């Protein structure tokens with residue numbers, strides 16, 4: 395029987411487990427605060443940002459939001475980031491990706507105070523993660539780790555194949571899964587658009603994470619019996635949400651699989667709250683228990 399991994403339920407567990415820390419920080423005079431910045435007309439991005447604001451409100455995290463006109467010069471976005479860096483009530487800053495075409499997202503990220511970089515995208519934080527001393531684990535990779543942990547999937551010694559090498563998901567996740575201690579200890583293969591025989595790689599995997607942004611790229615014929623499948627993809631095809639995994643055929647062979655929607659997406663948001671609380675604790679010097 396294939397286990398369908400319920401991302402909404404695990405995300406709810408994470409949120410509930412953060413309540414105590416938020417209360418401790420708030421009672422001590424430091425209510426955690428998250429600022430979201432949107433410079434895009436993409437409807438999905440606007441939806442994700444408003445979901446993140448709502449998540450904050452529900453948990454008692456202060457939420458700040460800035461919209462920068464898509465036609466504004468890059469400097470306007472840089473100034474917004476500077477203002478938020480200087481705002482003491484803001485513990486975490488998230489600039490929703492993608493931004494307007496004429497703005498270099500990497501430059502925006504470099505301007506975020508690394509101590510407030512709750513996405514974990516700043517070069518200093520990427521370096522720390524790769525060196526084994528992560529300040530903030532990026533939200534989606536961290537969410538995938540939590541889903542595996544919650545499902546009881548053993549990563550230690552497992553063959554994990556990550557499909558997709560984006561800075562937001564594939565590359566940091568491959569790093570985390572390969573690291574020792576409590577991060578994974580897996581043998582990781584990072585596949586991408588130039589991988590010659592993708593099916594040969596995915597077939598030998600105990601864990602497959604699809605994060606390529608290509609609808610239904612991975613199907614059941616490319617998987618081995620008993621594999622765990624995590625689908626990070628979220629594509630709109632004919633108005634329908636479709637993952638990077640062909641769900642029905644993959645479910646036939648998998649022992650556990652995440653659905654789309656209701657799999658990784660809610661975890662991305664939950665781990666953002668986690669990083670915001672962590673940032674608040676680090677910035678205030680108030681120790682809290684984090685799950």
Ligand SMILES: Nc1nc2c(c(=O)[nH]1)N[C@@H](CN(C=O)c1ccc(C(=O)N[C@@H](CCC(=O)O)C(=O)O)cc1)CN2
Pocket residue numbers: 441442443445488489490491492513533534562628654655656657658659660662663
């Ligand atoms: N600065 C960042 N930008 C982006 C990130 C990120 O981590 N940081 N990730 C992606 C997508 N993303 C976050 O913003 C995201 C994707 C999906 C969901 C989600 O909750 N999905 C739900 C369905 C939502 C719906 O109904 O439309 C699900 O899968 O069940 C949240 C966040 C892009 N940019």
